[in-house]
Amino acid sequence: MLTRRTLLQGTAAASLVPAGRALAADMPGVTASEIRIGNTNPHSGPASAWGVIATAEAAYFQMINDQGGINGRKIAFQSLDDGYSPPRTVAQTRKLVEEDEVSFMFNGLGTACQTAVRQYLNAKKVPQLFVATGADKFGDPQHFPWTMGWNPSYRTEAAIYGKYLVQEKPNAKVGVLYQNDDFGKDYLLGLKDGMGEHYASMVVKEVSYESTDPTIDSQAISLQSAGVDAVVTAALPKIAAQMIRKIADLNWHPLHIMSNVSVSVAAVLIPAGPEKAIGMLTAAYQKDNSDPRWVNDPGMEEWRGFMKKYLPSADLADANFGYGFATAGTMAHVLRQCGDDLSRANVMKQAASISGLQAPTFLPGVLIATSPSNFHPIRAMQMQKWDGAAWQLFGPVITA
């Protein structure tokens, strides 16, 4: 039985040597035989469904180690639980950096959690790589040169919707429902990026909701009575499901574009009623394991083989395993690129010079690419449409 604990212990076994045995003064967390990587994740608490991301990453690094490691070094990956609570993220991150002396932090999860440690890690010049959030602010090399995002940012995603609307529905009267916080506001900014001068004429109504609001019925009615015929919804799953149902209840048939965080079949479409969402659009960047078109896809075969060997009891329908596989793959790519110079400065430099990496689980044409001025690794997505039973990809890959 391979559990998260045994995995983490397994990968951490090599790190039993006392801390502080750095190869050189400028390469903390690195010895001749290993490199230590830290991570914080919600292994408990309200967001614990995402904890499996770290499980998948630990398994991926185990696979790398089984294959002999990278440049002769094993990866000692240590994931600590922060319960999705920023104060605990701070404590756990300090512990990893100061006591366990990790070389850098990788794929810490949560916008608020990672914001809480961003200043600290930048002040200590510890790379905060590939954070697991879509907040746009994690790709700001000018002010935070040691922090880099990974997910396509909400702003990038919204820019893609903006471009799509201008191109395909130039006469649309667009309405936006957004959560009144950084997450929702990133979508407004992104739509402005993507629509440019058309924003002012096309967007006729923006309505917000608070995360404490029990319903958005009133907002939906406002959008409908403003004559909106294309809705962009930037909401978390529960409100997204309400919006889908309310639009159907109102007997209203606008083009509906849904934020990519709320397109889960199990968590949004089934509760809302799959037939009520027919025709809804969103953008994707990863292959969906339940999509029959990837049955014989070599990339997905590679992922399924990995899952079978390292996480045999895991639920393949859980997209978080695919996500962790891809983030860990990106990290391994950067470490290979580093060669023997595993100083923090070089890790950061190599992370900022990824040129067109195609992850096995990504849609063809969606490439991971960074540069010293671009700390948003994924900037392209493809539109897809809900047909009542599955998401159907269509059109070209759109770059924001």
Added chain:
Amino acid sequence: MSALLHQTLSGLATGGIYASVALALVMVYRATRHLNFAQGEMATFSTYIALTLIQAGVPYWAAFALTVVLSFALGVALERLLLRRMAQAPGLSAVGVSIGLLLIFNALSGWLFGYTVKQFPSPFEGRSGGVLGGLVSGHELGMTAVTVVLLLLVYGFFRFTRLGLAMRAAAGNAESSRLVGIDVGWTLAIGWGMAASLGAVAGMMVAPLVFLDPNMMSGVLLYAFAGALLGGIDNPFGAAVGGFAVGVIENLGGAYIVGTELKLTLALVIIAAVLVLRPAGLFGRAVVVRV
């Protein structure tokens, strides 16, 4: 014009949600003179019990009745085992316990039933598109009717039954009540049980509208408090009117006056203004204590 009517009706439907939870708050307050901050989370937990029963194949109304009974037992048990020990403690201790229960029930719902948003069936769901020309859905209409029935039941209970009278007496003056033969301990427990049952009904009515997840009631509770305070926390009629009023004010204010960002603020400013003028709420009676 039709948009205005639509916003008003939608506000009434949302207000029905607040009103039904506000009634449970009034129930506990009248029985114990305390606010139960865990009322919303207990209702969510009850709703999960109902969903589990329905998924196990129990017919809707049987599951509904069973959930009401189980919730009553849960409420009574909490009072007898936990709140009872706080009887001699300062008022703040009971507040602390109820906030503790809020956290416990929230975590318990998540731990036992998961955090994924779930659909909850409605007994009133007709065709999609709704009634009254699509202005309200069948469920919204049914839920509002249930709220009104609950209101009449609670009102009638306190006004016309001996137990209701005993409960008012026990909450008002425990010492004198004991002297006239009222079992104060049990009236408190029954008050908690009835509030838990009311909460369960509210949860089962709200869940089809807002979807069920462990945090379903956390936002609703804020609005229910506001509604109850606006109408008068010791008056079931006032609390229900307050709940409906908050729903309508919020919708109309958000759509026509201040915009969506400030709609809750507007509702709360109005409530604060009312409470400054009438501290006991619109329909509440000021409690006079002789010293």
